[in-house]
Amino acid sequence: MADLRAPRGMHDVLPEDSPLWRHIRRAAERTAARYDYHEIITPIVEDESVFLRAVGAESDIGSKEMYSFEDRGGDRLALRPEGTAGVVRAYVEHGMASRPHPLRFWYFGPFFRYDRPQAGRYRQLWQFGVELIGDPTPAADVEVMDLQRSFYAELGLTDLTLRINSIGTPETRRRYVEALREHLAPHVATLSKDSQRRFETNVLRILDSKDDAGHPAVQSAPAIVDYLDDEDSAHFEAVRGYLDALGIAYTLDPRIVRGLDYYTRTVWEFEPPEAGGQSTVGAGGRYDGLIQLLGGQPTPAVGFGSGIERIAINLRDRGLAEAIEVVPVDAVTIPLGEAGPTAALKLASRLREAGLLVRNGTPGRSLKAQLRSAGNSGARYALILGDGEAAEGTVQLKPLAAEGDQRALPVADVPAALKRTP
RNA sequence: GUGGGUGUGGCCUAGUGGUUAAGGCGCCAGGUUGUGGCCCUGGAGAUCGGGGGUUCAAGUCCCCUCACCCACCCCA
Numbered sequence: 001m002a003d004l005r006a007p008r009g010m011h012d013v014l015p016e017d018s019p020l021w022r023h024i025r026r027a028a029e030r031t032a033a034r035y036d037y038h039e040i041i042t043p044i045v046e047d048e049s050v051f052l053r054a055v056g057a058e059s060d061i062g063s064k065e066m067y068s069f070e071d072r073g074g075d076r077l078a079l080r081p082e083g084t085a086g087v088v089r090a091y092v093e094h095g096m097a098s099r100p101h102p103l104r105f106w107y108f109g110p111f112f113r114y115d116r117p118q119a120g121r122y123r124q125l126w127q128f129g130v131e132l133i134g135d136p137t138p139a140a141d142v143e144v145m146d147l148q149r150s151f152y153a154e155l156g157l158t159d160l161t162l163r164i165n166s167i168g169t170p171e172t173r174r175r176y177v178e179a180l181r182e183h184l185a186p187h188v189a190t191l192s193k194d195s196q197r198r199f200e201t202n203v204l205r206i207l208d209s210k211d212d213a214g215h216p217a218v219q220s221a222p223a224i225v226d227y228l229d230d231e232d233s234a235h236f237e238a239v240r241g242y243l244d245a246l247g248i249a250y251t252l253d254p255r256i257v258r259g260l261d262y263y264t265r266t267v268w269e270f271e272p273p274e275a276g277g278q279s280t281v282g283a284g285g286r287y288d289g290l291i292q293l294l295g296g297q298p299t300p301a302v303g304f305g306s307g308i309e310r311i312a313i314n315l316r317d318r319g320l321a322e323a324i325e326v327v328p329v330d331a332v333t334i335p336l337g338e339a340g341p342t343a344a345l346k347l348a349s350r351l352r353e354a355g356l357l358v359r360n361g362t363p364g365r366s367l368k369a370q371l372r373s374a375g376n377s378g379a380r381y382a383l384i385l386g387d388g389e390a391a392e393g394t395v396q397l398k399p400l401a402a403e404g405d406q407r408a409l410p411v412a413d414v415p416a417a418l419k420r421t422p
Numbered sequence: 423g424u425g426g427g428u429g430u431g432g433c434c435u436a437g438u439g440g441u442u443a444a445g446g447c448g449c450c451a452g453g454u455u456g457u458g459g460c461c462c463u464g465g466a467g468a469u470c471g472g473g474g475g476u477u478c479a480a481g482u483c484c485c486c487u488c489a490c491c492c493a494c495c496c497c498a
Binding site for chain 1: 423424450451452456457458459489490491492493494495496497498
């Protein structure tokens with residue numbers, strides 16, 4: 001066992017895993033472009049207060065899952081635990097309020113949460129997310145949901161279920177929490193230990209409890225949608241109408257409550273059909289209060305974040321990861337003798353300028369060893385260059401994964417011979 | 423933070439308390455001087471996660487610890 005290893009909960013993406021990641025990233029880029037979203041790249045580190053104000057110092061993320069530290073100048077900084085706060089900070093800092101609204105952003109990058117690792121949960125995780133800022137209409141919520149749906153569909157994940165809920169305003173939640181507490185109070189003693197704890201700390205979470213899912217008091221609990229005011233109700237109604245019009249299937253789930261403080265009104269999650277532990281692939285919601293919270297003008301906004309690792313897990317589970325195309329090597333040079341290495345270097349360079357994908361062989365190894373390694377690389381051709389070939393300006397073109405017989409040909413003719421036939 | 427499971431070369435695995443820890447995959451080399459894939463031969467590579475203990479003897483039993491996996495919790 002190596003004594004040096006990646007930090008706990010953090011993973012290397014090895015070259016053999018990269019094609020899958022690139023595949024996902026490209027799907028994200030293409031989807032965002034189709035909806036006219038623009039990439040924003042914010043620092044991986046922010047002032048700690050950016051996150052504390054956004055996610056709430058009381059939330060788990062804010063209170064115990066942040067990688068916070070003091071830099072040499074004494075500033076309190078933190079590795080970003082999520083994407084929205086940084087985007088909103090940039091929006092406010094750069095005075096984007098004066099740009100024509102709405103504004104559409106997307107991001108793709110690593111995030112950090114100090115949490116105990118398990119399946120689908122990592123201390124460094126990657127997310128693709130979008131933010132639509134300055135559009136208060138229900139159509140904006142649905143545009144973002146539809147973008148997310150389209151992203152998954154492009155990857156072949158067409159069986160995810162969309163669950164939605166509305167959690168209204170902070171005021172709605174306050175009233176609802178009160179009602180919920182009142183409803184559950186007589187039954188606290190019969191709930192699980194975790195739920196008893198949550199009764200004090202975070203009542204909403206009881207609705208999410210695995211242990212108490214079948215508990216009569218939990219099943220008969222009031223739903224937050226019944227506590228929405230007229231405007232929030234109308235908004236949610238409209239969201240559902242648009243989803244229906246688009247033919248996007250969804251289920252109402254009154255148990256989606258959210259750990260982050262900044263969400264308002266519509267919240268949603270995409271989950272695989274056989275939902276297990278860390279199964280949510282991506283989740284989003286409206287956050288009409290956040291921009292003001294971070295020092296901007298009151299501005300409505302909506303967005304989602306989606307975990308790349310969880311997407312990768314789902315693609316692998318469904319056998320969708322193998323189908324990803326890897327561009328094959330066109331040729332491998334095989335230098336032999338005294339003059340081979342120079343000739344190989346020159347030919348390889350020339351072929352690459354012609355747009356071909358060429359691996360240069362390692363001088364000094366036997367022909368047999370070089371051919372073996374060339375064959376394993378999946379290359380279409382081997383280009384054998386020894387003293388004889390160098391002297392007469394030719395090369396032995398040997399098909400490996402391609403059709404045909406080996407033949408000698410002038411170096412100048414190689415680019416044409418290697419041209420891929422479509 | 424809580425609970426359960428698992429740690430043997432790069433990977434997968436074998437190994438009733440008893441010589442130098444075995445095999446497969448992979449890697450390297452060779453099977454005559456320049457021709458891959460199949461086959462054959464050889465080689466490199468493991469202080470059996472780490473530390474303590476029991477024993478004449480520990481990969482094997484006990485304790486501690488670390489890591490990974492899984493679940494809770496939490497979250498996207």
